[in-house]
Amino acid sequence: MTEQPRDVAQAMTADATIHLNPTIDDPDPFHDQEGEGFDLEERNALRRVSGIRTDLEDVTEVEYRQLRLERVVLMGVYPRGDDADTSLFELKALAETAGCEVLEGLVQRKDNPDPKSYVGSGKAQELRDAVLSSGADTVICDGELSPGQLRALEDLVKVKVIDRTWLILDIFAQHARSREGKAQVELAQMTYMLPRLRGWGESLSRQGGGAGGGSGGGVGTRGPGETKIETDRRRIRNRKAKLAAEIKLMKTARDVKRQERRRHAVPSVAIAGYTNAGKSSLLNRLTGAGVLVEDALFATLDPTVRKAQTPSGREFTFTDTVGFVRRLPHQLVEAFRSTLEEVADADLILHVVDGSHPDPEGQLQAVRAVFADIDAHQVPEVVVVNKCDAADPLVLSRLQRQQKHCVLVSAKTGAGLPELLQILEDEVPRPETLVRVVLPYAAGSLVSRIHSEGEVLAEEHLEEGTRMEARVGPALAAELATYLVA
Secondary structure (H helix, E strand, O other): OOOOOHHHHHHOOOOOEEEOOOOOOOOOOOOOOOOOHHHHHHHHHOOOOOOOOOOOOOHHHHHHOOOOOOEEEEEEEEOOOOOHHHHHHHHHHHHHHOOOEEEEEEEEEOOOOEOOOEOOHHHHHHHHHHHHHHOOOEEEEOOOOOHHHHHHHHHHHOOEEEEHHHHHHHHHHHHOOOHHHHHHHHHHHHHHHHHHOOOOHHHHOEEEEOOOOOOOOOOOOOEEEEEHHHHHHHHHHHHHHHHHHHHHHHHHHHHHHHHHHHHOOOOEEEEEEEOOOOHHHHHHHHHOOOOOOOOOOOOOOOOEEEEEEOOOOOEEEEEEOOOEOOOOOHHHHHHOHHHHHHHHOOOEEEEEEEOOOOOHHHHHHHHHHHHHHOOOOOOOEEEEEEOHHHOOHHHHHHHHHHOOOEEEOOOOOOOOHHHHHHHHHHHOOOOOEEEEEEEOHHHHHHHHHHHHHOEEEEEEEOOOOEEEEEEEOHHHHHHOHHHEOO
16 A cells, blocks of 8 residues: 655644634634545445356355355344334345345244244245345345354255344454454454354364274374364364454553543543444544545444544544444454443543434434443433434434433534534533642743643733643642642
8 A cells, every 4th residue: 555645644643633613714614524535445446346146056155255245135024013114224224335236125023033944934935036036145134043043044045144243244344444453353253153153064074083083193193083163163262262362452552542541631532323323424524534434334443533622722532433233243342342442431422323314213222222231321421413404303303302412413514513512612521620830931841731631711921930720630730739829
């Protein structure tokens, strides 16, 4: 990849301070919502070409290759009363993000999926007919299927079958860019794959040793030997242990950075919410972070941290996190726990929800369920309803009535962003310790730190130095103890 010019690279670093202070002279003081065009161009270059077939002669080999889906039929089983259309539409969006061409979608109303084959025998035959008539090579089920259900349904429809969990894992594998993100996704995939490995033919043959195995291996090698599938399982377990160790080391580095921000008393604001709600667009608008923006689910996975300032000049950090979704696979929650801790350790959460979505309340509920899993439900929350320019005014009014702290914005048009800045000014934690000091002019570095880390209430230049009244963090207050005045 071509190296970027030094000035461009410096502008994209996390250390660059963004001033969130709009002026009257500038009609649109906010940044553009689009991210890195080259990243988006690279991703689109890898999209599938319509018409390339991926079906296999033997569908039993699907577990041992990387999925490249194409022509698919969707299948969902929902209890009576559930909004099946919304759920199936989201599954369609997930499939298209993974690179599939969705041909048809089927729904069955049942209180619980069939324990043997996920769908009943009659619906399975209907699904088989849909596959034959449309020429599909894959069936995607809107749920997490057990290994037995996957095998039984494949036997009935005669094409490969994957579930919602593996589809989401495949999307994460496509979009992971950082070393940590790739390791987390691979760990989640290994965890999912381990109980679902299957063997046929030679996979079940044993590699014997010694007299029992028909070879002269000697003492310690006799016995029935190990089948290929047992070898695969052992390798997966070893790989999982190695990935877990690598992620633990990366978590240590992330913890060090987080502790450094705490030591300097820099407040943290996490931008979290449902996938494709516009979190990255909002971050770009507010900070010019240059994060990739795409109208797709899980377009960005790697967390982005940017330093910013409130309109009054107080510093804080913005953290853009991975998007959530209904029934987020528990394997991903566990694998990404170190990344999601950025949300749990934040001082304030901007919970972004898509106001134009058919079920924004469902999005809020799904995200808050993940907050509870990662112990982030106690963090103060501000609901940011994005895409208000495309939303139904009645829906927006309903959300404002339902949510305690709610602001309507549009990252596309800039509407509501000044109000959001004022909320940040009010809600971002302020330093707790009030100090009155006279600093000699030789201590200019302390004056600078008070401005950057604290909240200046009064400042006066005297003959003996700079007299300041400010609120600062405990660490800085300790350093200013020798300069305190009444």
